[in-house]
Amino acid sequence: xxxxxNAGNPKVDLAYRRKKNAAEMKxxxxxxxxxxxxxxxxxxxxxxxxxxxxxxxxxxxLLAAVQVAFQLYYFMHMSHKGHEIPxxxxxxxxxxxxxxxxxxxxxxxx
Amino acid sequence: MHVEEKLTAxxxxxxxxxxxxxxKNKFLGFWLFLGGETVxxxxxxxxxxxxxxxxxxxxxxxxxxxxxxxxxxxxxxLTSSLTSVYAIYHMKNFDFKKMQLWFGITLLLGxxxxxxxxxxxxxxxxxxxxxTKSAFASAFYTLVGTHGGHVAFGLLWISTLMIRNAKRxxxxxxxxxxxxxxxxxxxxxxxxxxxFTVVYLMGMVG
Numbered sequence: 318x319x320x321x322x323n324a325g326n327p328k329v330d331l332a333y334r335r336k337k338n339a340a341e342m343k344x345x346x347x348x349x350x351x352x353x354x355x356x357x358x359x360x361x362x363x364x365x366x367x368x369x370x371x372x373x374x375x376x377x378x379l380l381a382a383v384q385v386a387f388q389l390y391y392f393m394h395m396s397h398k399g400h401e402i403p404x405x406x407x408x409x410x411x412x413x414x415x416x417x418x419x420x421x422x423x424x425x426x427x
Numbered sequence: 428m429h430v431e432e433k434l435t436a437x438x439x440x441x442x443x444x445x446x447x448x449x450x451k452n453k454f455l456g457f458w459l460f461l462g463g464e465t466v467x468x469x470x471x472x473x474x475x476x477x478x479x480x481x482x483x484x485x486x487x488x489x490x491x492x493x494x495x496x497x498x499x500x501x502x503x504x505l506t507s508s509l510t511s512v513y514a515i516y517h518m519k520n521f522d523f524k525k526m527q528l529w530f531g532i533t534l535l536l537g538x539x540x541x542x543x544x545x546x547x548x549x550x551x552x553x554x555x556x557x558x559t560k561s562a563f564a565s566a567f568y569t570l571v572g573t574h575g576g577h578v579a580f581g582l583l584w585i586s587t588l589m590i591r592n593a594k595r596x597x598x599x600x601x602x603x604x605x606x607x608x609x610x611x612x613x614x615x616x617x618x619x620x621x622x623f624t625v626v627y628l629m630g631m632v633g
Contacts, residue, residue: 331437335520342516349509356505356623360498363628370632381624385617392512393613399445403458410465417466421473 348391355384430600439521439597444606446599453603461614468618471573472625475566479630483561486554488630497627500543501619504578507536508616511609518605523597526605530585533612537582544575567626574622577615584608 359377362368368376390396395404430447440446445454479488514529548568558568585608592601 334441338516338519342513345509345512345516349505349512352505353502356501359624359628360494363631364494373632374629377624377628381620384620388508388613388617388620392508392616393610402455403461406458406462407465410462410469413466414469414472417469418473418476421477425477 345391348387352384352387355380355387431598434521434598436521440599441519443518443597443599443602445603447603450599450603450606453607457607457610461610464614464618468570468573468621471566471570472621475570475626478562478566481562483563485560485564486551486556487563488567488626491551491554491556492627492630494627494631496543496547497623500540500547501623503536503540503543504616504619507533507540508613510536511612515606515609518597518602521597526597527589527593530589530605534582534586534589537578537585537612541575541578541582544571544578548572571622571626574615574618577618581608581612581615584611 359380362373362376362380389407394400395407430449443450445451510529510533514526514533517523517525517529556564556567558565588601588604588608592604595601
């Protein structure tokens with residue numbers, strides 16, 4: 318039975334798809350290398366005593382946010398189309414996350 | 428297309444995880460679940476951040492945490508995230524054996540991470556850092572332990588998927604299952620990025 322999503326000559330389609338998948342995999346490996354680099358910078362920033370914690374804490378939080386964006390948009394394919402509702406769910410969760418952390422950090426005093 | 432139809436590399440759709448209605452529902456439902464997981468971990472992070480200095484005379488974060496152990500654990504989990512990307516890459520190419528192989532490597536790396544965490548918690552207990560010692564200790568074990576529990580569940584989930592489908596091969600019935608399991612595994616890594624930053628690195632900064 319022919320697959321309706323593979324119009325035309327399926328063999329040609331397959332060669333094209335393999336090539337596209339391989340190109341995407343290359344991007345994934347590049348984002349992995351960047352994620353490792355971000356992790357190394359974060360560990361070095363904390364291990365290096367010359368930085369005050371007023372610098373290193375916001376700095377490593379920023380590195381974490383960038384790394385998570387790589388994870389979500391590349392590894393979890395959120396950069397692909399058809400991820401509008403998933404993004405709504407996830408950012409809905411992130412919004413509640415920020416409000417919760419803000420509330421707890423300001424309301425707990427003992 | 429019938430979900431259990433025998434497919435070939437030519438007839439296998441480009442996005443097998445969303446080729447059936449069941450697959451589409453799993454995909455959407457799983458992202459809703461991840462939104463909920465974000466809220467769960469947010470409440471645990473919020474509690475930890477609010478109570479992390481309340482050590483009640485017990486050991487504090489900068490006395491307990493050792494950078495090499497956290498670093499190795501981070502590298503293991505981060506690499507396991509890439510190996511599960513490889514697994515999904517081979518799934519999209521309809522290469523069942525290679526997909527199983529890369530999921531197998533993911534499991535080994537994940538098990539290595541979990542082993543390190545068990546070793547770490549055991550060390551802490553011997554240093555007097557037990558669950559009921561202080562507000563800091565309770566918040567720490569609840570947050571990091573919930574993440575570790577997720578890793579353990581992920582290992583169980585992926586290994587049972589692999590065993591159950593070992594002789595079936597890849598079809599449109601199980602492709603969404605593998606895809607969603609890999610999303611879960613990435614999400615575990617997302618949470619760990621914040622744990623190693625907020626709990627361990629910020630704990631060592633003081």
